Amino acid sequence: DADVTQTPRNRITKTGKRIMLECSQTKGHDRMYWYRQDPGLGLRLIYYSFDVKDINKGEISDGYSVSRQAQAKFSLSLESAIPNQTALYFCATHSGLSYNEQFFGPGTRLTVL
Amino acid sequence: GIQVEQSPPDLILQEGANSTLRCNFSDSVNNLQWFHQNPWGQLINLFYIPSGTKQNGRLSATTVATERYSLLYISSSQTTDSGVYFCAVDSNYQLIWGAGTKLIIKP
Numbered sequence: 001d002a003d004v005t006q007t008p009r010n011r012i013t014k015t016g017k018r019i020m021l022e023c024s025q026t027k028g029h030d031r032m033y034w035y036r037q038d039p040g041l042g043l044r045l046i047y048y049s050f051d052v053k054d055i056n057k058g059e060i061s062d063g064y065s066v067s068r069q070a071q072a073k074f075s076l077s078l079e080s081a082i083p084n085q086t087a088l089y090f091c092a093t094h095s096g097l098s099y100n101e102q103f104f105g106p107g108t109r110l111t112v113l
Numbered sequence: 114g115i116q117v118e119q120s121p122p123d124l125i126l127q128e129g130a131n132s133t134l135r136c137n138f139s140d141s142v143n144n145l146q147w148f149h150q151n152p153w154g155q156l157i158n159l160f161y162i163p164s165g166t167k168q169n170g171r172l173s174a175t176t177v178a179t180e181r182y183s184l185l186y187i188s189s190s191q192t193t194d195s196g197v198y199f200c201a202v203d204s205n206y207q208l209i210w211g212a213g214t215k216l217i218i219k220p
Contacts, residue, residue: 042210048207050206100203101158101161107154107155
């Protein structure tokens with residue numbers, strides 16, 4: 001299993017503010033992902049990265065940007081936060097045995113007022 | 114794109130009961146995972162099961178890939194089993210999630 005950490009765990013911000021969510025994994029796996037979860041729904045993919053120089057948009061990338069600073073670090077930014085970006089955000093990477101099995105961090109609960 | 118449907122959406126049981134949760138998907142997949150999201154929001158991996166049957170303690174899962182469904186069995190339910198159970202399938206390098214089954218186990 002991959003150990004995935006996310007900071008901060010909770011954040012309240014105001015409309016228009018720039019905010020960054022950070023993610024780190026201990027195993028140095030190639031692929032990392034950012035997902036968003038809205039209440040009562042499953043997760044949706046925002047961005048994914050197969051390597052430091054390989055970053056791809058997911059289903060709901062509008063309003064978000066990412067940075068893969070190193071193999072182990074993948075950050076998600078909201079350039080100008082809006083209230084409908086209030087959600088639970090998860091970072092993920094894959095297992096050491098398979099690219100297809102994903103493991104998730106503890107999540108960041110973001111509230112935009 | 115691929116569709117993932119879970120049933121039932123809600124399930125309320127007494128402690129000690131057994132349950133079966135279902136996940137249907139609309140196309141062939143490379144991967145299927147079951148997760149438990151606890152009341153604090155944490156996602157816990159239960160099974161990575163693209164096909165066949167696996168068991169882990171009181172939980173087991175079966176995926177019939179040719180018929181495009183998977184089942185999660187929970188036996189002798191405990192209150193700590195409460196939460197939302199998700200299945201997710203791999204499609205073009207991303208996981209597509211169902212809406213989940215919310216399980217409440219009453220003491």
